[in-house]
Amino acid sequence: MSSKRILIIEDEKPIREMIAFGLRRAGFEVAEAQDCRAGRTLLVDKRPDLILVDWMLPDMSGLEFTRQLKRDTSTRELPIILLTARAEETDKVAGLEGGADDYVTKPFSPRELVARINAVLRRATTDVAGEVLEFDGLHLDQAGHRVVAGDRAVILGPTEYRMLEFFMTHPERVYSREQLLDRVWGGNVYVEERTIDVHIRRLRKALEEFGYDRFVQTVRGAGYRFSTRAE
Numbered sequence: 665m666s667s668k669r670i671l672i673i674e675d676e677k678p679i680r681e682m683i684a685f686g687l688r689r690a691g692f693e694v695a696e697a698q699d700c701r702a703g704r705t706l707l708v709d710k711r712p713d714l715i716l717v718d719w720m721l722p723d724m725s726g727l728e729f730t731r732q733l734k735r736d737t738s739t740r741e742l743p744i745i746l747l748t749a750r751a752e753e754t755d756k757v758a759g760l761e762g763g764a765d766d767y768v769t770k771p772f773s774p775r776e777l778v779a780r781i782n783a784v785l786r787r788a789t790t791d792v793a794g795e796v797l798e799f800d801g802l803h804l805d806q807a808g809h810r811v812v813a814g815d816r817a818v819i820l821g822p823t824e825y826r827m828l829e830f831f832m833t834h835p836e837r838v839y840s841r842e843q844l845l846d847r848v849w850g851g852n853v854y855v856e857e858r859t860i861d862v863h864i865r866r867l868r869k870a871l872e873e874f875g876y877d878r879f880v881q882t883v884r885g886a887g888y889r890f891s892t893r894a895e
């Protein structure tokens with residue numbers, strides 16, 4: 665298993681470096697940002713598995729940043745741990761209501777932080793693994809690796825399955841071929857972009873007899889989108 669990527673957003677350099685050092689030593693890949701703006705860029709570039717965000721930041725509060733990410737369907741599933749120097753219970757409540765998955769109060773030990781990160785990551789993985797996704801009668805059971813239309817099984821190859829799973833967890837959003845390669849095949853494989861079109865065709869063909877091929881939509885000049893709405 666490849667190591668998990670953590671994005672740290674913290675404006676105080678010594679603290680950020682101390683956290684980064686502890687996390688790298690624990691086997692995580694780490695990206696560092698000094699404010700939310702830089703954090704947003706790294707979110708796209710590094711695709712972290714979890715974000716540690718400080719509450720007090722120069723451009724936006726960590727709480728507001730958390731709220732924004734949890735409102736956006738493309739980042740809603742991303743686990744977030746808020747860091748704060750304040751220990752008041754009201755802050756904790758506000759943080760969790762804002763959508764943070766956990767809350768760590770400064771000062772904390774690297775060991776404590778790693779334990780909290782691992783707990784949140786474990787929870788995030790279990791949630792996803794047990795989920796059955798459903799759109800208009802098309803079911804995808806992530807735990808059983810099965811796709812069912814009404815009461816009939818949809819037979820898919822492994823790549824088409826992964827593609828459909830990705831689409832169903834990221835609906836109503838356009839992805840370029842390059843993004844699909846990255847997200848469905850994983851970043852470091854060499855696959856030609858037109859290979860995507862082949863798998864899209866196969867996926868549509870498998871869904872066609874159930875009438876669900878219309879969900880896999882071509883967006884001219886941009887890529888593909890999974891949507892239950894008309895094109």
Ligand code: CA
Nearest residue numbers: 675718720721
């Ligand atoms: Ca700060």
